[in-house]
Amino acid sequence: MIRKLGKNKINVSNLVRNRYQNENLEKMYGLNASQCGSNNDQFDFMFSQERPLDLIELEQLLQSVGWSRRPMRRVKKALDNSLLKVGLWQHDPKFPRLVGFARCTGDGVLHATVWDVAIHPVYQGFGLGKELMFYILRSLKRKGIERVYLFADPGVVAFYKRQGWQLEPKGSKCAFWYSS
């Protein structure tokens, strides 16, 4: 996952340098884990679909980017029913810190919708959001999913546009929501 982000060199450290360390990372982050490139060389970041999420830590992360508080019991159920949950961790051998998150719902084959995309404000500007979306799309593509949707707040519209997402309505599809 070594790529360039504009003029910024993406740092992928030598974290996964040997087999011993690889096995340790697998224990901490699960089989599907992969390192997340960033343009910050102070920290190492890991994507994980398997490392258990502490609901309080997740709630704090989501609130740090301005999401409103939601009952813990409902959040737990929503996570259990999600097709894909990705935690982005600032790696530490003892206390990894959850600094990013996103999840998807869907039917597992035709459509997926991305929710709750968050990068902790302290860690914004390192290219982590872009990497997180790449990781999500790659994971969904592996499942053979054809179309991915998301609802973005106006403040992040430019972010998604830059990455090739199509803004709707554009003539082909119109989006609606309904508050029950």
Add this chain to the structure above:
Amino acid sequence: MIRKLGKNKINVSNLVRNRYQNENLEKMYGLNASQCGSNNDQFDFMFSQERPLDLIELEQLLQSVGWSRRPMRRVKKALDNSLLKVGLWQHDPKFPRLVGFARCTGDGVLHATVWDVAIHPVYQGFGLGKELMFYILRSLKRKGIERVYLFADPGVVAFYKRQGWQLEPKGSKCAFWYSS
């Protein structure tokens, strides 16, 4: 579910008239079944979440409203992974006919997205689409789901607007899609 649709009187026949018949309907359409009102008094229509769907019949219905053909195996998996599947049946004691359909994906608590809404062209104009959407929203509300989304083709935008759906982007949320 006896209501008025504009000036059209909604017909709910005496289908569910006695206990014996009720039990038979339960056998055919399952416990959550309910009669669908329409402004056509020739036929009786039933909503069912449990009556097994014949994939070929479903595919024919979806193609009759212009959806593109999809591999059966993938459609089956998508249905299996859906949160809610609603068949709308023209009632017949021996051979009910599938004349409408919709399904939802989601996390079961916070969000749901409606897909594959279809009313067979022969049965359009009887108010069935409106009743189908009411049935879907009621079923999702019972699950405590807060927000419902859908992507509409331009031709049915007015249909959803009339029913109180909010068109996006409207400043609060912007919708995106990504073809993987």
